[in-house]
Amino acid sequence: MSTVTRAGLVLTAAAAVSLAGCAGSTDRVQVAAAIGPTFARLFVHQQHERGLDATITTTRASATCGRGGSTDSGSGAGSDWRCAISYRSGQHAVPAVATYSVEVKPNGCFTAEGDEPTDLVSAPSVTRADGALIPNDLWRIDGCFDPG
């Protein structure tokens, strides 16, 4: 067997092995694991931008995502995903929930548009402490995760 053929077979085997790892397609756990922490960081960032609660530095958030009408099941790329993100910021003991409509693309990138609560996530702009309007970082979230 020539060197070239041998090298070719090795390469093909390596490719096959590494690609076999990502057997399935995008699933809800991946989407949820990506959108939750992203929301949390954006929330903190927005609060700082607005000049509110400047002492908040971490916000715990966990998300549940589902598609096709269900709240916690589904897989594959599509534009009918919905995620409910439950978050708890610093001083508030009671967790709040924000919901998003998410479009998941085959390459693992997603675009989430905020639904509820309207004043937090559904408006393109929010007011700063001094009254000025600034873009709302929570209105539309773009992110990516590893789909493989």
Next chain:
Amino acid sequence: MSHPARLETRGLTRRYGASYAVAGVSLRVAPGSIHGLLGRNGAGKTTFIAMLLGLVRPDAGSILLDGAPVAPFRDGVPSQVAGVLDSPRFRPGLSGRANLTLLRAYDGRTIGGRTSLRDVDLQRLLEQVGLAARADEPVRGYSLGMRQRLGLAAALLRRPRLLVLDEPANGLDPAGALQVGDLLRRLQAEGVSILLSSHDLDQVEDLCPDVTVLGHGTVAYQGSVNHLRRTAPAPTVRLGTSDDALALTVGSRLTGVEVGHASGAAGAAGREPLEVRAPQPELDRYVLALARANVAVRSMSVQRTSLHAAFHALTADDGPRPPETPQGACGPVPSSFPLQGVAS
């Protein structure tokens, strides 16, 4: 013990599908000699030369340079060999000089060496091939003859010891062909061996004492030009007379003289000139006999020299055909004339 031939091929073969372009061609070029390769268009000359230069892969046979086997298709052209295929082409946007500089870079000559020496080399080369005056014009404005000269220069760039040329005088006017011929003789005097292919018999006759004639891809004759001429049928002469019918009668009474109309049918009506095929002494007797019979000779022109006649006979469509299976790499050459070696 003799020196090995500068170039030797044994049974070189190239086949396309069921037909053979080159079928078992063996020839030898002695060191410091000019060897002619003759044949009609399509006889396989260009394919044979392309195989020598590594451009076409041989299906069978071997090539030896100074006795050592080489494989130009696999390994590239050996460094002491250079050649030009018919009507060479170059980059049209660059000048002749620029093209040569580029080709020399591919030869590896720009590695090291001083600039001034390199340009002097090129200038001398351009003068040798007669392109010095127009070397700086873009090649797209060159005629075929100028491209032929540039191709020759491109081959000479490599200072070869064996030069393989495919129709080098193609596209050149007679003065240009003479110039190339002189150049080739000068190269031969410096010890360069040359394999020259042509369908122009006159030029080959001038330069090459030994020839190989290809017909349908095989060797139809191999030996000296003189021998070929001697074995040729008698030359043909076209005759215009004041009385063709009487001339025919006179000719039919002489032995050794064949007279007929150009169309081939003796006695056919019409204005076709007469053709006489006879060796020189018999031809003289015929002309004198015509005068005695009060037939005036108005025009006489040689249609084919003996060499042309021989070539025509060898390479005619019903000439020697390639064998069913070509000879092997070291088999005998299939030719119908006795083989006369170039150098033993």
Next chain:
Amino acid sequence: MRAAPATCRPAAAPARPTRRPGVASLSRVELVQLVGQPRTQVAAVGCLLAPLAVVIVTRLVGTVPSDTLFGRWLPDGGMALPLVMLGFAGQWGIPALMSLMAADVFAAEDRHGTWPALMTRSTTRGRIFAGKAVSATGVGLGLVALLGASAILCGRLLGPTQPLLGLSGQELAGDGLTGLVVMAWLTQLLPALVFGSLAVMLSVLTRSAASGTAGPVVLGLLASLVGMAGLPEWLRELLPGTGFETWHGLLAQPAFLGPLLRTSLVCVWWIALFLLVAWRVFARRDVRTS
């Protein structure tokens, strides 16, 4: 009986020894020619000015490419510019650049009938092939790097007023951000080579510069269209164009390199396949003047 002519001198002076040029020197010859061509120079200027053009067009038109990652922050300047250009480049920009450079290198010799003059030099077909392939894809990669460098420089000069938000909502700024963007552009080089090799293969097979230039672009667009359809992930990662998007993982937190590593292997496979096919055809072909 010797038939040697009387003027033949048996031992003529040996020719000046020539060194058979290797792949490196042949590549250099090709490189010099390529760089001297107007098409290369125009492409280089284009790459240099493209980021500026994007900025101007965005300001003039007023809207932003919101479908592209980081498109929303384009008006703010900064590193959003090179990141947005990464999105466009992968779709068709880089395949176009690579095939523009690579396709003509082989097809031009066919067009001008200059192969015989070239192949009757002191070198092998293998070295000629390697020299042309290396120089053509090398120039292409250089243009891609030029485009990226120009975009990054432009972004730095039109500096941001606030930090950029990454793909996981994290704040990115300063040299750390610049470093990530540089790495993101570097990930484009291997997929770029895939399209360069494809251009080489097409131009050797078809002997036409047109199909060698257009083919990879068309195939790249097709591949990205197919990639957007509902394919299983492993099949999607086998497509040649997928490698252009693996930089996403660099801008997430935590950064994920899975797609990058997997598609790198696939890219190497494609490059080897295309170049092998091109070489096989090239090595066995008969060469005539016309």
